């Protein structure tokens with residue numbers, strides 16, 4: 001079984017629709033994928049409809065924007081009850097805050113570069129979670145930068161004067177909400193320094209205490225030499241080892257299935273969760 005439990009679609013900052021993602025997953029030889037858009041579950045139904053035709057099993061999930069002492073991080077939630085009030089509240093608040101934040105960033109960028117809010121919204125599917133990658137797409141279209149990666153290194157990173165924060169969950173709250181909703185939480189790409197500062201080791205202990213299920217170790221954004229240390233940490237804290245592509249369609253170089261998670265870990269994940277994996 002080849003399982004890639006972390007991917008994105010046009011419901012957030014990916015470039016493939018959920019339908020395209022499912023057939024791309026089949027073409028990549030995957031048996032199961034996780035559909036985990038940022039702060040939204042609106043891709044689940046379309047993905048689910050494509051399970052029989054694609055022959056690919058679907059884990060429904062979401063990547064939650066979270067914080068630890070001012071450091072932003074991403075918490076993956078899997079197979080939780082989407083009706084849970086705390087989750088619904090998070091989705092509503094963060095998605096709205098992301099719109100105001102993107103608007104403010106575009107206003108600042110517009111003082112120096114030929115880019116307007118309309119240019120950005122053309123790159124966002126209606127109802128999708130708004131993020132910096134959409135601003136990056138408009139900057140590419142305007143000829144300001146070559147690609148999304150360049151937009152991030154030059155203009156959109158947290159050290160840039162154009163950067164604006166958005167609301168995010170406390171990481172331990174996010175873990176609790178997911179667990180209370182019958183799901184499991186996995187700390188995404190914990191050693192990805194180019195994104196932001198990395199959380200200190202003690203954070204993993206607090207997260208484990210709060211009920212974290214696993215950490216994403218095999219991921220291209222984790223600096224390579226961090227992996228043995230993360231693996232040791234996972235063993236000590238009894239956290240499962242995850243690996244994934246974090247596929248964003250053509251929005252990122254990440255290829256489906258470039259990292260995967262073992263069947264044993266996924267078996268343990270799906271046991272007694274509120275939602276079931278959808279099988280072809």
Ligand code: AMP
Nearest residue numbers: 013038130131132133148149152153252
């Ligand atoms: P935001 O959600 O607005 O904070 O933007 C973060 C998202 O931008 C992440 O989920 C990544 O998908 C994307 N991202 C971060 N760094 C890069 C990069 N260097 N190149 C392309 N996309 C990136």
Ligand code: FE
Nearest residue numbers: 008013038248
């Ligand atoms: Fe993303």
Ligand code: FE
Nearest residue numbers: 063074188189
């Ligand atoms: Fe992420």
Ligand code: ZN
Nearest residue numbers: 006008063246
């Ligand atoms: Zn992701």
